[in-house]
Amino acid sequence: MSTWTPEQPIVAIADVHKSFGKVDVLKGVSMDVRKGEVVCIIGPSGSGKSTLLRCVNALVPIDRGSIRVEGQEVHDPAVDKLELRKKVGMVFQQYNLFPHKTALENIMMAPVMVLKRPKAEVEAQARQLMRKVRLDGKEDAYPGELSGGQQQRVAIARSLAMQPDVMLFDEVTAALDPETVKEVLVTIRELAEDGMTCMIVTHEMGFAREIGDEIYFTDRGVIVEHGPPATFFTEARDPRTRAFLSQIL
Amino acid sequence: MSGRVFAMLRPVAAPVSAEGGFRAALFTPTALVFACIAFASLVVAGEAWAQLRAAGPKPGLLETLWKWTPLLLIGPPREFGGFALNIAVSFLAMAIGTAFGVVLGLGQISIHAPVRRVCWLVTQFFRNSPWLVLLFFVMLLIPFQIRIGGTAIPLPAWLKATFGLSLPVMANVSEIVRGAVNSIPSGQWESAESLAFGRLQTLWRIILPQCVKRMIPPWMNWYAILTMSTPLISIVGVNDAMTLAQDALAAEQRSELLMPMYAMLLLFFFVYCYPIARWTIRLERRYAVKI
Ligand SMILES: Nc1ncnc2c1ncn2[C@@H]1O[C@H](COP(=O)(O)OP(=O)(O)OP(=O)(O)O)[C@@H](O)[C@H]1O
Ligand SMILES: [Mg+2]
Numbered sequence: 001m002s003t004w005t006p007e008q009p010i011v012a013i014a015d016v017h018k019s020f021g022k023v024d025v026l027k028g029v030s031m032d033v034r035k036g037e038v039v040c041i042i043g044p045s046g047s048g049k050s051t052l053l054r055c056v057n058a059l060v061p062i063d064r065g066s067i068r069v070e071g072q073e074v075h076d077p078a079v080d081k082l083e084l085r086k087k088v089g090m091v092f093q094q095y096n097l098f099p100h101k102t103a104l105e106n107i108m109m110a111p112v113m114v115l116k117r118p119k120a121e122v123e124a125q126a127r128q129l130m131r132k133v134r135l136d137g138k139e140d141a142y143p144g145e146l147s148g149g150q151q152q153r154v155a156i157a158r159s160l161a162m163q164p165d166v167m168l169f170d171e172v173t174a175a176l177d178p179e180t181v182k183e184v185l186v187t188i189r190e191l192a193e194d195g196m197t198c199m200i201v202t203h204e205m206g207f208a209r210e211i212g213d214e215i216y217f218t219d220r221g222v223i224v225e226h227g228p229p230a231t232f233f234t235e236a237r238d239p240r241t242r243a244f245l246s247q248i249l
Numbered sequence: 250m251s252g253r254v255f256a257m258l259r260p261v262a263a264p265v266s267a268e269g270g271f272r273a274a275l276f277t278p279t280a281l282v283f284a285c286i287a288f289a290s291l292v293v294a295g296e297a298w299a300q301l302r303a304a305g306p307k308p309g310l311l312e313t314l315w316k317w318t319p320l321l322l323i324g325p326p327r328e329f330g331g332f333a334l335n336i337a338v339s340f341l342a343m344a345i346g347t348a349f350g351v352v353l354g355l356g357q358i359s360i361h362a363p364v365r366r367v368c369w370l371v372t373q374f375f376r377n378s379p380w381l382v383l384l385f386f387v388m389l390l391i392p393f394q395i396r397i398g399g400t401a402i403p404l405p406a407w408l409k410a411t412f413g414l415s416l417p418v419m420a421n422v423s424e425i426v427r428g429a430v431n432s433i434p435s436g437q438w439e440s441a442e443s444l445a446f447g448r449l450q451t452l453w454r455i456i457l458p459q460c461v462k463r464m465i466p467p468w469m470n471w472y473a474i475l476t477m478s479t480p481l482i483s484i485v486g487v488n489d490a491m492t493l494a495q496d497a498l499a500a501e502q503r504s505e506l507l508m509p510m511y512a513m514l515l516l517f518f519f520v521y522c523y524p525i526a527r528w529t530i531r532l533e534r535r536y537a538v539k540i
Contacts, residue, residue, distance in 0.1 A: 059439060059443060082446075085443055085444070090443040092436060092439065097440075113450060113454060155440075
């Protein structure tokens with residue numbers, strides 16, 4: 001399937017199963033994400049949301065099923081996982097910035113060392129990304145000197161520097177103070193408005209409703225139901241979805 | 250060699266001439282400091298002893314110790330030995346042990362299970378072996394010379410002893426490396442991987458640079474332990490400070506000299522190792538707050 005065209009789903013997840021030892025974490029998950037689409041995944045803790053995102057960029061191998069990114073099977077042993085990860089960026093709950101490097105160096109490292117792009121060009125791009133996430137002036141700060149929200153925005157800029165086609169966000173605001181949540185959400189919204197394909201795991205229902213093109217609700221390793229936010233939040237059919245939404249809204 | 254092995258058990262005929270020991274030119278400032286402190290602290294006890302014994306024609310204790318000090322510090326004339334040899338052996342054994350230890354430690358976190366297991370086994374074996382037995386074993390294992398092409402390269406006893414001491418250092422450095430790498434949160438690996446860094450690149454560019462600071466204090470600690478263990482090499486016939494102290498005692502044949510002589514030796518090591526210990530603690534504190 002090297003004949004992928006932008007009309008086809010950029011991420012095609014079909015009947016994915018994954019277990020850790022005896023724990024079945026994903027039990028037949030399917031989902032299509034079109035180019036430029038913003039998909040929000042919600043669900044109770046432990047339902048397998050993080051695991052699903054990790055499977056998409058091959059951080060975690062799957063047991064059964066198929067995940068294709070731009071038509072390429074992610075879990076085909078012949079596929080170069082590093083090539084795949086150049087197309088799929090991921091941002092984590094705990095930021096995971098490299099503490100021994102400045103904000104700018106964090107952003108520049110992968111393009112210079114992995115993509116082998118010229119340093120001057122990468123630096124110009126990195127400075128532009130710092131402006132984009134509204135952190136100009138903090139280029140030389142170390143992660144330890146930045147607030148959680150600022151670190152998370154550097155982490156987003158670091159992923160964007162690889163010029164990915166798909167961005168995965170795993171509860172990127174869950175570790176933040178309420179005041180700093182907004183600045184990160186604004187950054188993601190701008191990204192989505194620029195047409196970036198995003199898969200967002202979040203507990204921020206207001207945000208999901210505002211930004212999402214499609215909302216997926218997962219529970220115990222399956223997708224219970226999904227739909228566009230306009231109908232999903234008001235006309236949820238499944239009692240599990242309704243129970244979850246009533247708890248959280 | 251075997252003659253020297255038992256040297257400590259029987260009196261040795263004085264092999265060193267006393268006059269040859271004093272070479273002011275070779276006195277480094279550090280060595281002078283060592284000597285001064287050694288004498289300052291021995292002065293009280295030493296003087297009392299000396300006065301008690303001064304009745305005879307023998308020179309005073311302090312005078313005698315002073316006479317032997319150059320020998321103990323830098324060895325007999327035209328030969329490398331004494332405390333300086335202990336330090337040299339400690340440097341070399343640390344360098345060898347660190348080089349092999351880093352390789353072994355990285356082997357312990359290899360993704361290839363056989364490599365991991367072998368490195369783990371080697372590490373555990375040498376970590377849990379008595380240093381003295383290892384020393385004897387290596388002395389017997391390594392020939393006294395090796396042939397490369399047509400030329401025979403002699404391997405002096407002190408060099409073989411250095412290899413022997415580097416083995417436990419290697420094993421402990423291996424554990425330091427493994428521990429430091431494992432102490433880095435897994436999120437660092439994950440985010441590096443998601444940025445398409447390969448495993449080796451992640452290790453060299455992201456994980457190990459963060460480990461260095463954590464590794465320095467325990468590494469320095471092992472250096473101090475190694476230095477304090479260097480007198481072990483006296484048992485395999487090397488002219489280190491310990492051997493020379495015993496030679497000096499054998500030459501003097503004065504029982505009242507035993508304790509002061511060994512006290513002086515202890516002081517050499519204390520003056521050298523204590524600052525390292527303090528420095529280690531300082532670094533430990535500094536790095537503890539940083540990361
Ligand atoms: N590496 C692993 N080894 C073993 N079990 C794991 C591993 N990763 C996840 N799990 C288990 O898989 C289940 C789903 O985990 P996952 O992190 O995907 O849930 P989640 O939906 O992201 O939850 P949360 O909202 O708390 O982040 C949990 O029961 C977790 O304990
Ligand atoms: Mg999660």
